[in-house]
Amino acid sequence: MSLRPGGHVRWAFDLAGWRPTVADLLLATSCIQPEEKQRLAKFVFRDDFNASLIGRLMMRQFVHLATGLHYDRIEFGRDLKGKPFLKNDGIYAVDFNVSHQGRYAVLAGLVQGGDGPTVVDGKQPRIGVDVMKIEYGGGKPLGEFFRLMNRNFSDEEWRYIRSQQDENDQLEAFMRNWCLKESYVKNVGIGITVDLRKISFSIRSQRLDTKSVVCDSTLKLNDDPLRNWRFEESLIDKDHCVAVALENVPADNDLSSNCFQIIDFTTLVEGHKPLLAIDEIYCDGIIGKEYKNVK
The missing domain is CATH 3.90.470.20 (4'-phosphopantetheinyl transferase domain)
Structure with a gap:
C-alpha cells in the first residue's frame, strides 16, 4: 500500500x-x-x-x-x-x-x-466519508418513502431525484444525495441533527462508475455556495456508492x-x-x- x-x-x-x-x-x-x-x-x-x-x-x-x-x-x-x-x-x-x-x-x-x-487560506485540509448501499427494503411504495423523507432534502434536491426516469434511477439519486450529505456532516462533525434542507447539493454528473471519480457536485448551505469544498463520488461496486467531502484541499x-x-x-x-x-x-x-x- x-x-x-x-x-x-x-x-x-x-x-x-x-x-x-x-x-x-x-x-x-x-x-x-x-x-x-x-x-x-x-x-x-x-x-x-x-x-x-x-x-x-x-x-x-x-x-x-x-x-x-x-x-x-x-x-x-x-x-x-x-x-x-x-x-x-x-x-x-x-x-x-x-x-x-x-x-x-x-x-x-x-x-x-x-x-x-x-493549506488553503491558512486552514488545514479536512475530510469526511460515507458509503451507502443502493437498495430500498422498507415495505412501503417508494413514493411513500420519499414523502416521509421529504424534510431531509431541499426543493432542488427533490427536483433532481424525481426527475429521474424510473424508480431505480430515483433511488440511486436519493442515495447519492444522502451519501453526499453524510460525508459533509461527518467532515464538520455535526451529525444528522441539523436541518438537512439547508444542506443542498447540486449533482451534475448523471452516472457514477467504479473506475473513475466525479468531482463536480456542489453544495449550498443556507442558500450560500460554500467555498473551499470539493466532493468526490464513485461506486465501490454496482450496489454501493461512496462520497468524500474535502475542505481546504487546493483546487x-x-x-x-x-x-x-x-x-x-x-x-x-x-x-x-x-x-x-x-x-x-x-x-x-x-x-x-x-x-x-x-x-
Missing part, C-alpha cells in the same frame, strides 16, 4: 466476505486501544462489531503509512463531537474518516507534509483517480505491533454474538 498523489488514501474492506477466524480475532483485538476494545464489546451483533473493528484497524494502518509512526505508538482520541483524531505530536497533519454500511467499511484519509496537500489537486481500493485483512494488519495482550476470554464472548442476515 502507498499514498496516492496529494497524500490521499481511499480504502474499502468487504465485511460481508470476511468471517474472521479465532486467530484473526485474537490478533485484531490486540491491535486496538483499551477503550476501543471496551466500546466494541457493547455491540449486540457480530456485523457491527466486525465493522467497527475494521474501521479502527484501517485508521491505525493509515496513520502508520502516512506518518511513519510506529504502529503500537499511535494514539487516537475523540473530539467533543466524537470524531476520532490522532493525538500524537509530529510534523505531519493527518485527517481521516471511516464509515460502514451494506457490505463495506471505508476509510478516506489525507496527510499534509511531504507530497500531501498544502489544483487532481482527485479524479481517487477510486476506492479493496483491501483484505492480511494487508490491513501488515507490519502490525500489538498494543495489548492476547485476550482469549474476550474473543470467546465475541464469537458468541450472532450475525444479522446479510444479503
